Amino acid sequence: PDGSGRRVFRLTAQTGESKLLPGKQTPTWGINGALLGPTLRARRGQKVSVSLTNSLPDATTLHWHGMHLPAEMDGGPHQMVRPGADWNPEWEISQPAATLWYHPHPHGSTADHVLRGLAGMFIIEDDEADRSGLPNSYGVDDIPLILQDRQFNDDGTLDLSGATFMQSLAGVGSPGVLGDTILVNGTYDPHVQVSTTLVRFRLLNGSGARTYNLGFTDSREFHLVAQENGLLEKPLPLRRLQLTPGERAEIVVAFKPGERVVLRSFEPELGLQFPTARLGGQEDTFDMIEVRARDRLTESRPLPDTLRGAPSAISVPEKARTRSFAFNSFTINGKSMDMSRIDEVCPAGEVEIWEVTGDAEVVHNFHVHGATFNVIEYAGKKPDAWLRGPKDTVRVPPGDTVRLAVALPPHTDAKTPYMYHCHILRHEDLGMMGQFTVV
């Protein structure tokens, strides 16, 4: 913080080299380092001011995924930062505690820039959520886990050729590029040591295309306590949790002294097969990270029954307007992204119903900038409990519809749009994105 309590973040996007695979060097991109970026934290009510310097060879942007802020500060494809230039967005944190993230958003190159290593977490805190009783010592019992897959060449360089690969498979329903190596917080073959009986993990699926179906190797129960845009009203016991690219979740897990258990991604139940798994005959199961509990653990406060600081459900007015978005062949409503076309003009601060209909053959998800939504119907049914929290990204059922109650941003700007898009990054780059302004 500076003297006025403002959070000031000085960020430099830069090239570097990372030791990821044993005995190899990988050229990567990062923020203030060679790979990924620092976890940024700010409190509700605080002013944030960022100064981003682009020291990369390419123009890029930095988008605050999940943040409620004016469109000009959003870091979408209209806020490009040339090599050598600076960008200085400022805004006030006006939303409840949540696990957000940041990543580049240059139209057509988002997948490339994210896969090279640009991404980080942005944690929002608030006084109410501080009193929820959840573990909240950062790095001790409150641990961020950025889950990503990568494809490497034999010489240790990143294989970024996903677009060609994806296009060659598009006819048979490719979800996009899938890597066979998992990195967690930019670490290959990772483990984490824990020292308390309860640990909160902030999970981010920061992958380009892969969906994870997370659980522990002993199928132990854990509690979901938050989704992308804030806490749930009550902890929800689960054994498996699906996260599509861009989605976040916070879970609380209990550990016994001295034990080891692996967080694994199991074969996803996507309703569609992964063509790579099908064609390659391999299983789509990955060990994400091993958790090692110390021999002595500090006793945590028990998990609360209800969570203070949970935002209330978005209430939908009776006359709420409905907008429909249909996914088809890498288009939305038959249109491919056009930077100079505004697709939707929306009323500031209103609640609308957005219904998104999936492609029958390709799995997609849907993300809205600057807004929080609740899933009110999923494939014709009331959504499962784990889908009912405050969200900004959701899987779209193939050939079926998801209905969302979207709380539109209050910040008006007739010229600068926000984005909505599929968060499978190659799909977005191919044009599965649209623009809305708020007036």
Ligand code: C2O
């Ligand atoms: Cu994660 Cu349009 O963004």
Ligand code: CU
């Ligand atoms: Cu976003």
Ligand code: CU
């Ligand atoms: Cu998609």
